[in-house]
Amino acid sequence: MSEPDHLVGDNLKKGIILKALSGFYYVEDLESKEMIQCRSRGLFRKQKITPLVGDEVEFLVESDGNGYVMEIGPRKNELVRPPIANVDLALVVFSVKEPDFSPKLLDRFLAVIEMNRIEPVIVLTKMDLLSEEEKQSIEPTINYYREIGYEVIETSSKRQFGLESISDLIKDRIVVICGQSGVGKSSLLNSIDHTLDIQVNEISKALGRGKHTTRHVELHKLSEGLIADTPGFSSLDLDQLEPIDLSQCFIEFYERSEQCKFRGCLHENEPRCAVKSAVEAGEIIPTRYENYLQFLTEIKTRKPKY
Missing domain, CATH: 1.10.40.50 (Probable gtpase engc; domain 3)
Structure with missing residues (x-):
């Protein structure tokens, strides 16, 4: 479709980008709740502006039902990886076993999240896999993060505990769920809402790490909020930090x-x-x-x- 060379103010609608895929932006009309497939204006490319999932936008719908993102609202924050804007909360998901809990990687995630002025909540998965002795060994570290001010939620998707606390946190917020591969992020979301059916891969026992199962950034509706399931990765750049x-x-x-x-x-x-x-x-x-x-x-x- 060709880009409109005019702006018709009365026809502009307000929405939020819920998904970005192959140059298209899927915008939910805030009034009708309809999803509109949009492209971005060529002007954005010239200005080196890229619309992001989570952006509040004004868009124009053409007669064929397709749309154009015409204006992007102010952002309170934006992440590079995953590319998402206006995040209210980060669920930092770490398993306590398979793969083993990594305080060093957790501190790395927390540093980047704190830099972006996003509220982090630490979510520990696979608690059911720990023996009593292993639980006692990890407990002082978990308690330390609580003592310095972080909320820590212990969960098990298999035994279905800790999930309600996460549902309460998500309500009316844009949330990003992050953490290394194989910790059970997708399993966690699917356990909270079985209709999501986010693709899940078992951790590769041979490699000791999970496969990247998520191919794009998308905000899913969950517990009256919006949550992004993002690709797992084992490192996080500190490039933006001095x-x-x-x-x-x-x-x-x-x-x-x-x-x-x-x-x-x-x-x-x-x-x-x-x-x-x-x-x-x-x-x-x-x-x-x-x-x-x-x-x-x-x-x-x-x-x-x-």
Whole structure:
């Protein structure tokens, strides 16, 4: 279809992009709740603007029923991976077994989510797979995240517990569900709402990781909210973070930073650092601080982009 060379103000409708696929944007009309297949204006390409899932938009419907995204509303945030805008909440999903729980990867996710000013909730899956001894071993770490202010929900899709708490969180919000492959994200969503039928692949026992089953970003209606199921991945870039930003993304570090001797303290080698003192006093767990130092080194030594 050819792009309209005119704007008819009375015909503009308001909607939200629920899916992006192969150059098309599927927009839900906020008034009629009808889904309209749209393309974006050529002007956006010239301005290097890409419509994102989650965008509030104004669109024009042509006589053939197809549409054009004409205006994109202001974004309160946007993620690069997955490419999605206006996220209210991030469900950070980690399994406690198969694959094993990884505090380092969790801290990486939390840092990026905190940078984007999105509220994170930690969701632990496959709790039914833990022996009593294994549960006691992981409990202090789980409790630490609760103590520093994160909500942690323990779940089992197989035994159907913890799901109601997630449903309550999703209501009236745009939510992204993220985490490494094979942790049970799709199983979790399908357990909350069986009509979703999101594709699920069993974790590859030979490789010890899951396969990428999700091919595009899409917002699904779930528990009176919208949730995006996104491709699993085992790493997360810290490209958008500067050293001083990282210290603000570790919430218990940020709370103590005012007590440091130096303003802009990176909690590395500086004297009279409140964060290092808290680590020595056992108030901050060593693994969390070690992960922070590794991320800091990664940011400091990355090659500049040209």
